[in-house]
Amino acid sequence: MSSAAREKTLVLMRHAKAEEGLGKSDHDRDLNKRGRRDATAAGEWLKENGLVPDLVICSTSHRTRQTWEAACHGGANTEFVEYRRSVYLGGAEQVLETVREDAGQMATVLVVGHNPTMAQLTSLLTDGAGSREAHDALGDGFATSGLAVMRYDGDWADLDLGTCELTRFHVSRG
Known part of the structure; x- marks a missing residue:
């Protein structure tokens, strides 16, 4: 298999700004007005940059589902969306394992978490490799509606710590 056939893109997206948790469980928190605007702007950015995921793996929480829905209103799209409790409940290792198991032969995978x-997962996967500008931007914090775009050359089942390069980091504001 050629290198080009193995090259993949992984996008890790933090959900947009959510309402305070007063009277609701954490899982049931919704996006606030700013969050809906920012998530829509994230969808516009994904579309403008030609980042069309073959698969979206989304946390089961209300705010992550709403983030992806609003991103779609902004122009993002995919054919397949999987909702995984492991992305809501798990840490970096569980999300990594979910990607390994679910991504199959997909070229571009986006995780909304x-x-x-x-x-943590962005840092562990890239271990400083990739664009210095992107790492500097990420160093300011993984803000709500942030998107880390990574290049990976291999099979998803083999995705591991230090195997990706951070190519871009963008925080969407609407």
Whole structure:
């Protein structure tokens, strides 16, 4: 198999800004107005940059589901969305395992999840490799509606720590 056939893109996205948790469980928190605007802007950015995921793996929480829905209103799209409790409940290792198991032969996978997991997983997967500008931007924090775009050359089942390069980091604001 040629290198080009193995090259993949992984996008880790933190959910958009959510309402405070007053009277609701954490899982049931919704996006606030700013969050809906920012998530829509994230969808516009994904579309403008030609980042079309073959698969979206989304946490089961309300705010992550709403983030992806709003991103789609902004122009993002995919054919397949899987909702995984492991992305809501798990840490970096569980999300990594979910990607390994679910991504199959997909070329581009986007995960909509939570912090600190998204920041930790980005750091662990890239181990400083890739764009210095992207790492500097990520160093300012993995803000809500943040998107870490990584290049990976291999089979998803073999995705491991230090195997990706961070190519871009973007925080969407609408």
